[in-house]
Structure formats: C-alpha cells, structure tokens
Amino acid sequence: MIQQILKDRPTKLFIGFAAFFVANALIAECIGGKIFSLEKLFGFDPVNLTLFGQSGLSFSLTCGVLLWPLEFVMTDIVNEYYGPKAVKRISYTAVALISYAFIMFYASIHIPYADWWPASKANQGVPDMQVAFNGIFGQGMWIILGSLVAFLVSQVVDVFVFQRIKRATGEKKVWLRATGSTLVSQLIDSFIVLTIAFKLGSNWTWAQVIAVGCVNYMYKFTIAILLTPLIYFAEARIEKYVGKETAIKMKKAAMER
Structure with missing residues (x-):
C-alpha cells in the first residue's frame, strides 16, 4: 500500500504541497512579530500617506x-488540481499545527531555565x-487569534470564489480565477486580522x-x-511532472469534488 502511494505522482505532489503549505504558514506566524519598512527595503523614504484622518x-x-x-498561490494550485476539499483539509491542518506550535511556545516560555544556560x-x-526568548515567541493572544481566524476565513473565501469563477469560465482564464480569488480573500484577511488583533485587542479606532x-x-x-505568472509556471511544471493526460484528469476530478 505505502509503495503504491510513494509511486503515485499526484499523491506525492499533494503530500509535497501540504508539507510546504503548513511549513510556510508556521514560519510566517513565527516571523510575524517583526515589522519592517517596505520603503527602506528598497532604499526609499516612508511615503507618509494620510487616509481616513490617519496621517x-x-x-x-x-x-x-x-x-x-505563497500560501494563496498554493491554495489556487491545489484547488485547481485537487479541489476545494483538499484545500480545506490542508488549511485545517495548518491551523491545528500552528495552534499546537503556539501552545508549545507558551509552555517553553514558562519552563524554568537551567542554571548553566546563559x-x-x-x-x-x-x-x-x-526576556528576548519571551519577546520572540510570546506573541499576544489577540494577534494569534486574529491571525488564525483571518487565515481560515480567507482560505474558505478563496476556495469559494475560485470555484465560482472556474465554473463560469471553464478551463480558460486561469489568471482570473487565481488572481481574482486571491484579491478577494486577501481583502478579507487584511481587515479581519486588524479588527481582532488591534480593534478588540488594543482598542484601535475604526479609522x-x-x-x-x-x-x-x-x-x-x-x-x-505580480505573482500571477507563477501560477502558469507551476501549472507547466505540474503537467510535465504528472503528464498532460493525468493533469487533465486531475483538473476534471477537482471540479467534481
């Protein structure tokens, strides 16, 4: 049984996607405590925008x-070849393992350190x-909750929008369903995480x-x-890996799920 699984290329591909999806999400949560300046990254001064009275x-x-x-790119690829149930499965798995990781972080913060530890x-x-250890791994509970809820809701929305567009356009316009679903889900993600983490958690104003x-x-x-071409590149690589005929069958089966 295990030998058949290891030899089946669509199965191996899904395992690889699932593993990278979960690892990528966990890493993103772990490094999320650091804020960087996008302008300074490219050598520019901060833009100093004013929106809704906030300067x-x-x-x-x-x-x-x-x-x-990358999570939303992978979501669209998995949705395309394995269907919405597969996306939901890896999304729920990611949320469960991220929650587990934060429980372990919390426990490690409160475990007494050895006398010889520097x-x-x-x-x-x-x-x-x-203090440094606590600062890195001890993110606020509101931020953790906001991030997890936003991730889960945006994934469900992404799957829904992707499938609706695909049923309307068929196999054509990959860019529309991939990019369109991402734009909608990312809009929702942006405001859910801020509402929970900072409106509820830090008394921010709605403005x-x-x-x-x-x-x-x-x-x-x-x-x-900018990442839209990556979808086409990934599809070409998948078709080459599993074979054109198998790729077509996978897409057809994904629509039926």
Missing part, C-alpha cells in the same frame, strides 16, 4: 507578508536571554483599522498581480 501611514509590514502570498549575552547585545488595512491591502494587491 503618517507608510508600508510598515509584518515579515509574515513575505510568505503569505541568562545573558550582553556582548552580543542581548542583556537578558529569557485606524480601515486606514492601516487599506495600506496593507495595497501591498497584497500588488503582490497578487
């Missing part, structure tokens, strides 16, 4: 956004290792939520458009 806005983004676009690395700019959400969505919108 001084710039593209200050969580490092997690570097990886999340409590300080002042020569490296870290005066208190325990702050909407203003920051719009700035974040500008970035996500642009990345979604």
Whole structure:
C-alpha cells in the first residue's frame, strides 16, 4: 500500500504541497512579530500617506507578508488540481499545527531555565536571554487569534470564489480565477486580522483599522498581480511532472469534488 502511494505522482505532489503549505504558514506566524519598512527595503523614504484622518501611514509590514502570498498561490494550485476539499483539509491542518506550535511556545516560555544556560549575552547585545526568548515567541493572544481566524476565513473565501469563477469560465482564464480569488480573500484577511488583533485587542479606532488595512491591502494587491505568472509556471511544471493526460484528469476530478 505505502509503495503504491510513494509511486503515485499526484499523491506525492499533494503530500509535497501540504508539507510546504503548513511549513510556510508556521514560519510566517513565527516571523510575524517583526515589522519592517517596505520603503527602506528598497532604499526609499516612508511615503507618509494620510487616509481616513490617519496621517503618517507608510508600508510598515509584518515579515509574515513575505510568505503569505505563497500560501494563496498554493491554495489556487491545489484547488485547481485537487479541489476545494483538499484545500480545506490542508488549511485545517495548518491551523491545528500552528495552534499546537503556539501552545508549545507558551509552555517553553514558562519552563524554568537551567542554571548553566546563559541568562545573558550582553556582548552580543542581548542583556537578558529569557526576556528576548519571551519577546520572540510570546506573541499576544489577540494577534494569534486574529491571525488564525483571518487565515481560515480567507482560505474558505478563496476556495469559494475560485470555484465560482472556474465554473463560469471553464478551463480558460486561469489568471482570473487565481488572481481574482486571491484579491478577494486577501481583502478579507487584511481587515479581519486588524479588527481582532488591534480593534478588540488594543482598542484601535475604526479609522485606524480601515486606514492601516487599506495600506496593507495595497501591498497584497500588488503582490497578487505580480505573482500571477507563477501560477502558469507551476501549472507547466505540474503537467510535465504528472503528464498532460493525468493533469487533465486531475483538473476534471477537482471540479467534481
């Protein structure tokens, strides 16, 4: 039985997608505590936008956004070849394992450290290792909750929009269903996470939520458009790996699920 699974290329491909999907999501959550300046990354000054009465806005983004676009690309690819049930399965698996990881982070923060463990690395700019450890792995519960809820809801929306567009267009216009579903789901994701993490968790005003959400969505919108060719590249590689006839059968079966 296991030998048949390991020899079946569509099965191996799905296992690879699922593993990378979960790992990518977990890494994105872990590095999400750091905020970076997109403008400074490319050598520009902050743009200082003013939206909804909120001034001084710039593209200050969580490092997690570097990886999340890949999640939605993979979502569309899995949806195309394996169907919505497969997307939901890997999404639920990702949420469950991320939740498990944060439980382990929480436990490790509160476990007493050994006497010989270096409590300080002042020569490296870290005066208190325990505080540094807590700061990296101890993200606020509202942020964790907001991120997980936003991820799960946006995945479900992405699947729904993708399938609706595909049923309307058939096998044509891959770019429309892939990019269109991502643009809709990312819009929802942007505002859900801010509402839960900062409106409920930090008493932000609605003006702050909407203003920051719009700035974040500008970035996500642009990345979604730029990554569209990646869908075509991935489809070409998949067709080459499993064979054209098998790829056609996979797409047909995905529509029936």
